[in-house]
Amino acid sequence: MILEALAPGHDIPVALLTELTSLYASQHEFFSLSGDFPDAHDIRPEQVAAALTEEMAHPGVEVLLARSAELVVGVAITLAHHPDPTDPDPWIGLLIVDAREQRKGYGRELVALVEERFRRAGREAARLAVLDNNPRGLAFWTALGYETIGHREDRQLGRPCAVLRKALNGRT
Numbered sequence: 001m002i003l004e005a006l007a008p009g010h011d012i013p014v015a016l017l018t019e020l021t022s023l024y025a026s027q028h029e030f031f032s033l034s035g036d037f038p039d040a041h042d043i044r045p046e047q048v049a050a051a052l053t054e055e056m057a058h059p060g061v062e063v064l065l066a067r068s069a070e071l072v073v074g075v076a077i078t079l080a081h082h083p084d085p086t087d088p089d090p091w092i093g094l095l096i097v098d099a100r101e102q103r104k105g106y107g108r109e110l111v112a113l114v115e116e117r118f119r120r121a122g123r124e125a126a127r128l129a130v131l132d133n134n135p136r137g138l139a140f141w142t143a144l145g146y147e148t149i150g151h152r153e154d155r156q157l158g159r160p161c162a163v164l165r166k167a168l169n170g171r172t
Contacts, residue, residue, distance in 0.1 A: 001067065001068050001109050001110065001113065002066075003064045003065065003066060003067075003076075003110075003117070004064070004065045004067060005064055005065075006052065006062075006064070008063075011049075016072070017045050017048065018045065019072045020048050020052070020065075021048045023072055023074070023098045024037075024043045024048050025043045026099035026100055028040040028043070030134070033131055033133050033134050034131060034159070035157065036051065037051075055077050055093070055094075060080030060081050061078070061079055061093070062078045062080070063077050064077070066097075066110045066113070068101075073097060073098050073106045074096060074106050074107065074110045075094065075095070075096055076092060076094065076095045076110055076111075076114050077092075077094040078092055078117075079091040082127070088124075088125075089123065089126055089165065090118050090121075090123050090126055091126070091127050091128055091129075092111075092114060092127075092128040095107065095111065095114070095128075097110065107140065108144065111144055114126075115166075115168055119168050123168060124167065124168055124169055125165055125167045125168055125169075126146075126168060127163060127164065128146065129162065129163050129164070130162050130164060131161055132151070133160075138162060138164075141164050142164070146165065147164060148162045148163070149163055150162075
Protein backbone atom coordinates (compact mmCIF):
# COMPACT_ATOMS: atom_id res chain seq x y z
CA MET A 1 0.00 0.00 0.00
CA ILE A 2 1.20 3.48 -0.77
CA LEU A 3 -0.05 6.81 0.51
CA GLU A 4 -0.53 9.73 -1.83
CA ALA A 5 -1.43 13.20 -0.56
CA LEU A 6 -4.23 14.93 -2.42
CA ALA A 7 -2.92 18.32 -3.57
CA PRO A 8 -4.86 21.21 -2.03
CA GLY A 9 -5.93 24.08 -4.24
CA HIS A 10 -6.45 21.95 -7.34
CA ASP A 11 -9.54 20.39 -8.85
CA ILE A 12 -9.75 16.66 -8.27
CA PRO A 13 -9.33 14.88 -11.62
CA VAL A 14 -12.60 13.34 -12.84
CA ALA A 15 -11.30 9.75 -12.80
CA LEU A 16 -10.04 10.13 -9.23
CA LEU A 17 -13.25 11.83 -8.11
CA THR A 18 -15.24 8.94 -9.58
CA GLU A 19 -13.07 6.47 -7.65
CA LEU A 20 -13.39 8.49 -4.42
CA THR A 21 -17.16 8.79 -4.83
CA SER A 22 -17.42 5.03 -5.23
CA LEU A 23 -15.33 4.54 -2.07
CA TYR A 24 -17.43 7.04 -0.07
CA ALA A 25 -20.68 5.53 -1.39
CA SER A 26 -19.52 2.06 -0.31
CA GLN A 27 -19.47 3.39 3.26
CA HIS A 28 -23.16 4.32 3.37
CA GLU A 29 -23.47 2.62 6.77
CA PHE A 30 -20.88 4.95 8.31
CA PHE A 31 -22.21 8.03 6.56
CA SER A 32 -25.73 7.15 7.75
CA LEU A 33 -24.36 7.33 11.31
CA SER A 34 -22.33 10.49 10.75
CA GLY A 35 -24.87 12.54 8.83
CA ASP A 36 -22.08 14.03 6.70
CA PHE A 37 -24.14 13.68 3.51
CA PRO A 38 -27.86 14.41 3.00
CA ASP A 39 -28.51 10.87 1.68
CA ALA A 40 -25.88 8.28 2.60
CA HIS A 41 -27.31 5.97 -0.08
CA ASP A 42 -26.88 8.59 -2.81
CA ILE A 43 -23.46 10.20 -2.38
CA ARG A 44 -22.58 12.25 -5.44
CA PRO A 45 -19.24 13.34 -6.91
CA GLU A 46 -19.93 17.04 -6.33
CA GLN A 47 -20.64 16.30 -2.65
CA VAL A 48 -17.38 14.37 -2.23
CA ALA A 49 -15.44 17.11 -4.03
CA ALA A 50 -17.02 19.78 -1.82
CA ALA A 51 -16.31 17.81 1.37
CA LEU A 52 -12.66 17.23 0.46
CA THR A 53 -12.17 20.83 -0.69
CA GLU A 54 -13.63 22.07 2.60
CA GLU A 55 -11.32 19.78 4.58
CA MET A 56 -8.22 20.87 2.66
CA ALA A 57 -9.04 24.55 3.22
CA HIS A 58 -8.04 24.17 6.88
CA PRO A 59 -4.38 24.71 7.78
CA GLY A 60 -2.49 21.52 8.57
CA VAL A 61 -5.05 19.18 7.01
CA GLU A 62 -3.85 16.39 4.75
CA VAL A 63 -6.04 14.11 2.67
CA LEU A 64 -4.17 10.87 2.15
CA LEU A 65 -5.22 8.36 -0.49
CA ALA A 66 -4.32 4.73 0.21
CA ARG A 67 -3.60 2.83 -2.99
CA SER A 68 -3.20 -0.88 -3.52
CA ALA A 69 -2.58 -2.17 -7.03
CA GLU A 70 -3.09 1.43 -8.18
CA LEU A 71 -6.68 1.50 -6.89
CA VAL A 72 -7.80 3.80 -4.07
CA VAL A 73 -8.83 1.46 -1.26
CA GLY A 74 -8.96 4.01 1.55
CA VAL A 75 -8.76 7.62 2.62
CA ALA A 76 -7.32 9.20 5.75
CA ILE A 77 -7.77 12.84 6.64
CA THR A 78 -5.29 14.09 9.22
CA LEU A 79 -4.91 17.31 11.14
CA ALA A 80 -1.41 18.34 12.19
CA HIS A 81 -2.60 20.62 15.01
CA HIS A 82 -5.96 20.67 16.75
CA PRO A 83 -7.57 24.11 17.10
CA ASP A 84 -7.45 23.67 20.90
CA PRO A 85 -4.00 25.07 21.84
CA THR A 86 -3.82 22.75 24.88
CA ASP A 87 -3.99 19.68 22.61
CA PRO A 88 -0.47 18.83 21.41
CA ASP A 89 -1.32 15.80 19.30
CA PRO A 90 -2.10 15.40 15.60
CA TRP A 91 -5.51 13.97 14.79
CA ILE A 92 -6.92 11.40 12.43
CA GLY A 93 -10.12 13.14 11.40
CA LEU A 94 -11.44 10.44 9.10
CA LEU A 95 -10.31 7.01 8.03
CA ILE A 96 -12.40 4.96 5.66
CA VAL A 97 -11.69 1.85 3.64
CA ASP A 98 -13.76 0.80 0.66
CA ALA A 99 -16.44 -1.50 2.10
CA ARG A 100 -15.82 -3.97 -0.73
CA GLU A 101 -12.19 -4.24 0.40
CA GLN A 102 -12.70 -4.54 4.15
CA ARG A 103 -11.41 -7.48 6.17
CA LYS A 104 -8.23 -7.57 4.07
CA GLY A 105 -6.03 -5.60 6.48
CA TYR A 106 -6.15 -2.31 4.57
CA GLY A 107 -7.50 -0.36 7.54
CA ARG A 108 -4.75 -1.54 9.88
CA GLU A 109 -2.11 -0.90 7.24
CA LEU A 110 -3.45 2.58 6.53
CA VAL A 111 -3.43 3.42 10.25
CA ALA A 112 0.16 2.13 10.56
CA LEU A 113 1.27 4.34 7.64
CA VAL A 114 -0.45 7.41 9.11
CA GLU A 115 1.12 6.74 12.52
CA GLU A 116 4.54 6.39 10.88
CA ARG A 117 4.08 9.76 9.15
CA PHE A 118 3.31 11.29 12.56
CA ARG A 119 6.39 9.62 14.12
CA ARG A 120 8.65 10.89 11.32
CA ALA A 121 7.29 14.37 11.99
CA GLY A 122 8.41 14.00 15.63
CA ARG A 123 4.92 13.56 17.05
CA GLU A 124 4.56 11.49 20.20
CA ALA A 125 0.88 10.49 20.04
CA ALA A 126 -2.21 10.61 17.85
CA ARG A 127 -5.82 11.35 18.69
CA LEU A 128 -9.14 10.79 17.03
CA ALA A 129 -12.83 10.88 17.83
CA VAL A 130 -15.30 8.06 17.34
CA LEU A 131 -19.00 8.79 17.17
CA ASP A 132 -20.80 7.36 20.19
CA ASN A 133 -23.22 5.62 17.80
CA ASN A 134 -20.37 3.75 16.06
CA PRO A 135 -19.42 0.71 18.20
CA ARG A 136 -17.70 -0.99 15.24
CA GLY A 137 -15.44 2.03 14.84
CA LEU A 138 -14.64 2.06 18.55
CA ALA A 139 -13.79 -1.66 18.46
CA PHE A 140 -11.48 -1.13 15.46
CA TRP A 141 -9.54 1.70 17.09
CA THR A 142 -9.24 0.08 20.53
CA ALA A 143 -7.95 -3.12 18.87
CA LEU A 144 -5.15 -0.94 17.44
CA GLY A 145 -4.16 0.31 20.88
CA TYR A 146 -6.11 3.57 21.07
CA GLU A 147 -7.54 4.33 24.50
CA THR A 148 -10.56 6.43 25.37
CA ILE A 149 -9.42 9.57 27.21
CA GLY A 150 -12.69 11.47 27.29
CA HIS A 151 -16.06 12.24 25.76
CA ARG A 152 -17.25 15.42 24.07
CA GLU A 153 -19.16 16.72 21.11
CA ASP A 154 -17.34 17.03 17.83
CA ARG A 155 -16.47 20.56 16.73
CA GLN A 156 -18.16 20.37 13.35
CA LEU A 157 -21.67 19.08 14.00
CA GLY A 158 -21.91 18.71 17.77
CA ARG A 159 -22.21 14.92 17.64
CA PRO A 160 -21.37 13.00 20.85
CA CYS A 161 -17.99 11.26 20.54
CA ALA A 162 -15.41 9.33 22.45
CA VAL A 163 -11.93 10.87 22.19
CA LEU A 164 -9.15 8.31 21.83
CA ARG A 165 -5.38 8.64 22.05
CA LYS A 166 -2.43 6.39 21.33
CA ALA A 167 1.18 7.00 22.25
CA LEU A 168 3.35 6.49 19.18
CA ASN A 169 6.59 5.90 21.05
CA GLY A 170 5.37 2.97 23.13
CA ARG A 171 4.86 5.08 26.26
CA THR A 172 1.52 6.36 27.54
